[in-house]
Amino acid sequence: MIREMIVVEGKEDTAAVRRAVGADTIETGGSAVDENVLRRIELAQDRRGVIIFTDPDSPGERIRKIVAERVPGAKHAFLTRGEARGRDGIGVEHASDEAIRRALNAVRSPEESGCGEEGVQIAWSDLLDAGLIVHANAVRRRERMGELLGIGYANGKQFYKRCIMFRITPAEFAASLQQLEREGL
Template identity: 55%
Template sequence: MRIKEIIVVEGKDDTAAIQRAVDADTIETNGAAISEEIIERIKLAKEKRGVIIFTDPNFPGEKIRKTITQHVPGCKHAFLPRKAAIAKNGKGIGVEHASVEDIRQALANVYEETTEWKEEITFDELVAAGLIGGELAKKRRQRLGERLKIGYANGKQLYKRLRVFQISKETFYAALEQVMQEETDDA
């Protein structure tokens, strides 16, 4: 599987994992403190071939994603479920720990940012669905993020991602229904 866009990852181990899964070029940020030189390289990559941001499903990975999005708007995003990124020994989380199949699946479900989108799902709907506030909200958001393939997000980030990635009400409520069914099955 050849990926046309350049994939932005955090480090060389992520590059190695990506290249085991697909034929693709990468740019490594070398951590959360992204240099101006790396930002310029990402801008050029976006202009020439397009960019997919594929960072670890953790706080530093989200910080990198946010920084790139601020400086290089209009990138595509791939998200890896947290459980797919946990090291076999349980010590560490990242793209480098994901299986070839999980990486391919994340890259097959890429989202493109947009700023031209009317609000579909309201913040109040997220509260009413138990995704913001309450003891089960975090777990529900995690499961919903996996179902929608947009990664885990806190309430505010979820609201933004639903809009930015143009998740329709129909898609949102179908995924939410699955999450609620899983809760019932777990009980």
């Protein structure tokens, strides 16, 4: 049984998570997260800890941002868009049990300081040099780097913020970039 409460979007996500792992969930009821739900998530964070596990799409990212701002220290689990793709859209409910377990085993925790090893952090210029922004294939490169780093897909600005928030070290970044290059992206 997973100790933390898992924040998901809806009932189908709860069913998928419970099918894959033993866990309790809190459903946001979609992207219009109301105050009562946010208070329950805060209480869960105080008592058990929270893992935010939303769909890898725009509404899911909006929910992730709302909850993360309100509940500092919440952990994050990410599915790739490929893992979450179903016949009728993208969502946690479409992911295989194996993909859900993988995402929950690779949970990332933000750190207050926002610095990597020995105070070194990723710079905006690192993203530019790596072709993750202002590059013909930047979207695909960010998507794959997000998979390799375990921080999910995001636009350039959000990707940079996640690198800082999750304390991605220059060594982790370089290793993932090398893998990206080996794959020909």
